[in-house]
Amino acid sequence: MKTDTMNTLAPIEAYLDFSSPYGYLASEWIEDLAAQHGRSVNWHAVLLGVVFQSAELRPLMSYPIKSVYSVLDFERSARFDGTPFKMPERFPISTHNAARVFWWLKERDAAEAARWLHHGLRAYFVEGIDIGDTAQLRDLATRFGLDADEAEAAWSDPHWKARLKQANDDAVAAGVFGAPYFIIDGEPFWGNDRRLQIERRLSQGPF
Amino acid sequence: MKTDTMNTLAPIEAYLDFSSPYGYLASEWIEDLAAQHGRSVNWHAVLLGVVFQSAELRPLMSYPIKSVYSVLDFERSARFDGTPFKMPERFPISTHNAARVFWWLKERDAAEAARWLHHGLRAYFVEGIDIGDTAQLRDLATRFGLDADEAEAAWSDPHWKARLKQANDDAVAAGVFGAPYFIIDGEPFWGNDRRLQIERRLSQGPF
Numbered sequence: 001m002k003t004d005t006m007n008t009l010a011p012i013e014a015y016l017d018f019s020s021p022y023g024y025l026a027s028e029w030i031e032d033l034a035a036q037h038g039r040s041v042n043w044h045a046v047l048l049g050v051v052f053q054s055a056e057l058r059p060l061m062s063y064p065i066k067s068v069y070s071v072l073d074f075e076r077s078a079r080f081d082g083t084p085f086k087m088p089e090r091f092p093i094s095t096h097n098a099a100r101v102f103w104w105l106k107e108r109d110a111a112e113a114a115r116w117l118h119h120g121l122r123a124y125f126v127e128g129i130d131i132g133d134t135a136q137l138r139d140l141a142t143r144f145g146l147d148a149d150e151a152e153a154a155w156s157d158p159h160w161k162a163r164l165k166q167a168n169d170d171a172v173a174a175g176v177f178g179a180p181y182f183i184i185d186g187e188p189f190w191g192n193d194r195r196l197q198i199e200r201r202l203s204q205g206p207f
Numbered sequence: 208m209k210t211d212t213m214n215t216l217a218p219i220e221a222y223l224d225f226s227s228p229y230g231y232l233a234s235e236w237i238e239d240l241a242a243q244h245g246r247s248v249n250w251h252a253v254l255l256g257v258v259f260q261s262a263e264l265r266p267l268m269s270y271p272i273k274s275v276y277s278v279l280d281f282e283r284s285a286r287f288d289g290t291p292f293k294m295p296e297r298f299p300i301s302t303h304n305a306a307r308v309f310w311w312l313k314e315r316d317a318a319e320a321a322r323w324l325h326h327g328l329r330a331y332f333v334e335g336i337d338i339g340d341t342a343q344l345r346d347l348a349t350r351f352g353l354d355a356d357e358a359e360a361a362w363s364d365p366h367w368k369a370r371l372k373q374a375n376d377d378a379v380a381a382g383v384f385g386a387p388y389f390i391i392d393g394e395p396f397w398g399n400d401r402r403l404q405i406e407r408r409l410s411q412g413p414f
Binding site: 054055056057063064065066068069072073076077079080175177178188190191193194196197200207 | 261262263264270271272273275276279280283284286287382384385395397398400401403404407414
């Protein structure tokens with residue numbers, strides 16, 4: 001019966017931008033937590049800049065006082081979580097190419113797309129690789145086992161540009177206004193700091 | 208030696224607006240937590256509207272999509288904390304009079320001012336009393352054991368208006384950009400959701 005029950009549970013819908021520090025931190029624990037409760041994670045790579053416009057928000061780093069605190073909080077939250085983190089020199093960056101590769105991979109294999117997501121997030125937030133730079137993104141694709149020319153062809157392809165645009169529109173329609181943004185059976189949870197509430201939601205249902 | 212050690216620990220500096228739901232939630236646990244670690248809490252009642260202007264932020268409820276989520280999150284966070292909470296019909300409200308009474312009381316007795324803070328927050332966020340309304344605030348002062356005329360004289364007095372203005376300026380100078388905002392030995396923590404990090408900070412020191 002356990003297996004049957006597990007099969008009926010919807011995946012956790014998970015939205016982030018490759019340039020979101022809190023998204024990266026949450027990406028390091030959400031899959032294990034989901035699996036403990038018989039769920040998978042359905043990733044959505046989106047562009048926060050687009051989402052912010054719809055929600056009339058501005059990027060975190062554009063706020064003069066809040067941004068100073070935020071960098072301190074990114075680093076402290078990473079230490080609190082026990083997750084490797086090094087504040088990138090260039091932040092935030094444009095992540096449309098990394099996101100288009102994600103959607104290109106996802107069409108053929110969602111698990112491979114999830115691995116690319118982790119690969120890209122760790123490259124940016126641990127190794128300091130600027131995944132907004134096309135040369136560095138090509139190198140990253142190669143290290144991942146992709147053909148760099150094929151990856152670049154994908155992120156330059158109007159089809160995958162349109163796919164990412166659709167993903168942004170879908171996120172806005174789903175109410176997403178930041179990252180990480182999780183939806184569990186229709187209930188939204190925003191932020192790496194909603195971890196304990198998500199744990200309770202998964203183990204007890206709505207509370 | 209325990210007592211000596213406790214005496215050397217600085218209070219936790221705590222900033223909030225009487226109209227902050229997350230400030231209210233945190234006000235229900237920070238004093239006990241501080242006391243467990245030999246600290247007191249030094250409260251600062253401020254006006255978030257003023258603080259937001261300095262930080263180029265807007266009130267939470269002014270954001271069309273984020274505000275919908277926020278109300279859901281206020282209520283869920285209260286349930287998660289096990290803290291009574293009822294979303295006020297009018298929100299946010301202007302809390303300058305409640306804050307001026309706080310500073311008036313604090314000059315003569317910090318503990319009484321802290322009790323007023325809890326009294327006002329619970330009135331607004333549990334009983335639905337509109338503490339931005341002068342008639343209701345007078346009633347609340349009476350229930351607290353104050354003379355209502357004396358309380359109103361205080362919140363109308365240029366001296367206590369200036370004191371609140373000074374408190375707002377001090378908060379901005381201290382880097383405050385939201386509520387609740389805690390400073391522990393110079394280290395800032397923003398939000399009810401930084402509770403676990405504050406616990407670790409108090410028990411282990413900087414991490």
